[in-house]
Amino acid sequence: MTTATRIYLARLAGISVFDPNAEPVGKIRDTVVRLGAQPPRVTGLVVDITQRRRIFVPIGRITSLDVDAVVLASGTVSLRRFEKRLGETLVLGELLDRRITMAGSDVAATVIDMAMEKSRTGDWQISRVAVRETMPGFLQRRRGQLHQLDWEDVLGLAVPDQEQGADTLIEMITEMKSADVANLLHDLPAKRRNEVAEALEDERLADVLEEMPESDQIDILKSLDRERAADVLEAMDPDDAADLLAELPEQEKEGFLKLMEPDEAAGVRRLLVYTEGTAGSMMTTEPVIIAADATVAEALARIRMSELPPALAAQVYVCRSPLVTPTGQYLGLVHFQRLLREQPSVLVGGVVDSDIVPLTPHTSLPDVTRHMATYNLVAMPVVDGEQLVGAVTVDDVLDHLLPDDWRERSLHA
Structure with a gap:
């Protein structure tokens, strides 16, 4: 198996990672870069392994890399859970959908992919950025023209975006299980996590929330418009919605219940009256x-x-x-x-x-x-x-x- 000379990182998402004996290790979920360098240096991959754990695999530990499979070098890889360090950025989680300006023009565009290439020194670097023009005003529903830009021709990418979209990332996670999406969102900065949650459809967001820790559930729920939050609560299983609302102050809980459809709210209210740890408190009210x-x-x-x-x-x-x-x-x-x-x-x-x-x-x-x-x-x-x-x-x-x-x-x- 050979290593491609230019690899588009969005295409790596979900690709299987194997050890030298061809035994599966996990699947790629993201790529870690340092934006301070020019061009940015790729430091490694975030890989999902068993039990919803994500680990960091240094780029130097990879012997073969393409869009079909990734093979690790012999030796050991740390199984410590991945935690982003100061100065590191997740390509798929934080840079996709970022709004930029193309050098030499005032044309705005949105990042949809990035490519890395191996330099003469053996480092992997971000060399190309795939972008789509942002259509102005009444034309926004149309898909703009695609461009392949050199890194130096992309302006504004290193500056935190105040209104980052999520279309490309949402498209990438369409086939992922809800538990894996919950894991991905947990690793994102709060601002980016809320942007992605806002862009998910109600049913999908409800499924993802059910797989998240309560602290993440509450943060996302409070970031949504209150009526949208009530719609998402309606889409959740009644027992999960009741568990989430039970963690809120009484006034907030009652406010959400009043915004929900009466029939949906009635089922959740019934669950909230039962003592924790009983069948009534953990049951679903919607069996077949x-x-x-x-x-x-x-x-x-x-x-x-x-x-x-x-x-x-x-x-x-x-x-x-x-x-x-x-x-x-x-x-x-x-x-x-x-x-x-x-x-x-x-x-x-x-x-x-x-x-x-x-x-x-x-x-x-x-x-x-x-x-x-x-x-x-x-x-x-x-x-x-x-x-x-x-x-x-x-x-x-x-x-x-x-x-x-x-x-x-x-x-x-």
Whole structure:
């Protein structure tokens, strides 16, 4: 495998990194440069390895580098979590979407990529900058002309931008898992993190927030316009939204709840009244609920929905009308494996399992854990009287069994 002479750094994102024995190490997430030098010197790569940890790999430890794979030299690499040092800048996280001026003209443009090349001394340096012209006023929706500029022909890049966009970075992280995006945002300066959060769609931002430490969640929520923040809270799972709002002062919490749609706010309010550490406090109010006279085909169609978390898709809950929490009388559940064994035309009410004892909203966390282990289920119904009020999933249980700061610990491990 050979090393390319010019490498565009946005294309490296997500590329696999291998050790000398061709064993996978992780994936590239960013490139670290020092802007003080002319042209800037590339010092290394940020690589995602296991357990959401990011490490720094010095550029000198790489023997082969191209857009298909990166191979490390023999020897050891520090597994200490990457932390940006004074004078270092992340190319993808901080320089993409930066607004600049092209030398020799007054034309404004936006950075969409950067290329590095190896110098005669063996150092990797930023040599070229790909930019797109910024269209003026009423033409802003049109895509401007692309330019490839030498580093010295780019003006204003080293000056902190007051209104940096996020389009290019958003496009790059489209296929990334929400937990990986949360990890990326955690490493960015607060200003840049908030800019990216502002540019994400509500559903995507909600998924990312659910994977972030509470301190990051609160910072991002407070950076948003209040009505936009309420929309994002509506898009979050009710239990995650309740956990986030519970960390806010009462006045702020109530303010967000009033801005949310009444139906969405009602589900979150119900969760906020339960004592922490009980099934009621950790359950979701939006499990898959179906009527007894629905068919197996209808039930399977419901759990096939792509936006449904795997734990919630593991079973459907059979109830009398109304089929939203709090429901009519709870009749039992049907596991997806049972659904797969039945003919599509069979009625769900004929295969319902009513022998599994449901949780109550006041069931303690240890008892929730024992119930799930007893029945070998990844989700359990929560019933108040005869009404289904929610379901507790295994990820909810793990979230509460782990220390409160487990996300911070995993980020700093």
